[in-house]
Amino acid sequence: MMSHWPSPAKLNLFLYITGRRPDGYHNLQTLFQFLDYGDTLQISTDHSDRIQLLTPVAGVAEADNLIVRAAERLKQAALAKQTLPPKAGAQIAIDKRLPMGGGLGGGSSNAATVLVALNHLWQTGLTPDELAAIGVQLGADVPVFVKGFAAFAQGVGEQLQPAEPEEKWYLVAHPGVSISTPAVFNDPALTRDTPVRTLATLLSSPFANDCEAVVRKRFREVDELVSWLLEYAPSRLTGTGACVFAEFDTESAARQVLELAPNGVRGFVARGVNVSPLQRALRGD
Numbered sequence: 407m408m409s410h411w412p413s414p415a416k417l418n419l420f421l422y423i424t425g426r427r428p429d430g431y432h433n434l435q436t437l438f439q440f441l442d443y444g445d446t447l448q449i450s451t452d453h454s455d456r457i458q459l460l461t462p463v464a465g466v467a468e469a470d471n472l473i474v475r476a477a478e479r480l481k482q483a484a485l486a487k488q489t490l491p492p493k494a495g496a497q498i499a500i501d502k503r504l505p506m507g508g509g510l511g512g513g514s515s516n517a518a519t520v521l522v523a524l525n526h527l528w529q530t531g532l533t534p535d536e537l538a539a540i541g542v543q544l545g546a547d548v549p550v551f552v553k554g555f556a557a558f559a560q561g562v563g564e565q566l567q568p569a570e571p572e573e574k575w576y577l578v579a580h581p582g583v584s585i586s587t588p589a590v591f592n593d594p595a596l597t598r599d600t601p602v603r604t605l606a607t608l609l610s611s612p613f614a615n616d617c618e619a620v621v622r623k624r625f626r627e628v629d630e631l632v633s634w635l636l637e638y639a640p641s642r643l644t645g646t647g648a649c650v651f652a653e654f655d656t657e658s659a660a661r662q663v664l665e666l667a668p669n670g671v672r673g674f675v676a677r678g679v680n681v682s683p684l685q686r687a688l689r690g691d
């Protein structure tokens with residue numbers, strides 16, 4: 407039987423870079439919230455012993471697709487735990503709405519949805535912590551999507567602490583450029599020495615993103631989009647970009663600004679939510 411599983415976007419409501427580790431990765435302090443908007447996966451399980459992706463994702467080879475990689479990793483882990491049903495297989499299709507490389511975490515979210523959904527459908531019995539441990543090997547943002555609660559993240563994003571930021575309405579806009587995460591992290595001009603602060607201090611300070619200055623400098627399109635949105639509402643970059651979000655108290659206020667968007671800007675309006683739509687689906691809400 408085919409079932410539908412949400413794969414939501416995330417925003418980094420703030421993102422600070424507090425240092426660089428010897429392996430080159432950066433230590434962060436970031437606040438994740440989900441959006442009630444994202445991709446949808448259709449999944450059916452079978453006894454074919456194969457993982458099949460029925461809908462190719464443009465520009466991503468099937469073997470590299472995080473959907474397929476997550477399913478294969480879950481199979482290995484369940485096999486080691488002796489909880490994998492005989493010849494476990496799955497057919498997966500995706501309705502992709504999230505832009506790739508947009509800082510909305512679409513690929514990581516897809517991986518998390520596959521881990522959570524197949525663990526449920528195959529009844530492989532892995533705990534959320536075990537799923538998150540598999541997930542972090544696929545991408546730094548997978549654990550937060552697996553756990554499914556808005557979170558303050560530290561380290562490279564794997565140390566999570568639940569948080570409850572206000573659930574605002576967001577206009578999320580894409581400037582039409584694609585930005586590579588490593589290119590931003592390798593930029594010599596990147597701010598990477600923001601002092602470590604407590605969550606209470608961060609929540610009571612204005613929110614900002616340390617990647618924004620270098621991204622605005624490198625990409626005129628992002629710079630212009632942030633300047634334009636700031637005329638209407640508090641606005642900033644999510645993750646390493648390219649998407650930018652503006653916050654509003656009501657859906658209609660966000661939609662009014664979206665209607666004024668300049669040519670070449672695509673966008674959507676969605677609510678920020680502290681419980682992931684994936685968690686709600688799992689619980690049957």
Ligand SMILES: C[C@@](CO)(OP(=O)(O)O)[C@H](O)COP(=O)(O)OP(=O)(O)OC[C@H]1O[C@@H](n2ccc(N)nc2=O)[C@H](O)[C@@H]1O
Binds near residue numbers: 432434544547562588
């Ligand atoms: C920084 C965030 C915030 O959400 O940016 P977005 O990708 O969402 O924009 C993410 O944690 C990103 O996670 P993800 O996109 O999975 O990054 P990865 O594939 O793990 O890393 C890509 C590359 O970025 C650099 N990198 C990534 C994360 C990090 N904390 N420090 C780094 O220096 C490394 O060079 C790494 O090789």
Ligand SMILES: Nc1ncnc2c1ncn2[C@@H]1O[C@H](COP(=O)(O)OP(=O)(O)O)[C@@H](O)[C@H]1O
Binds near residue numbers: 463509511514647648
């Ligand atoms: N199922 C998938 N959906 C999106 N991207 C994927 C997927 N599988 C692999 N990728 C790769 O992951 C990269 C990052 O995608 P994504 O998570 O959407 O962006 P970001 O981390 O900037 O939010 C893509 O550019 C793509 O090469």
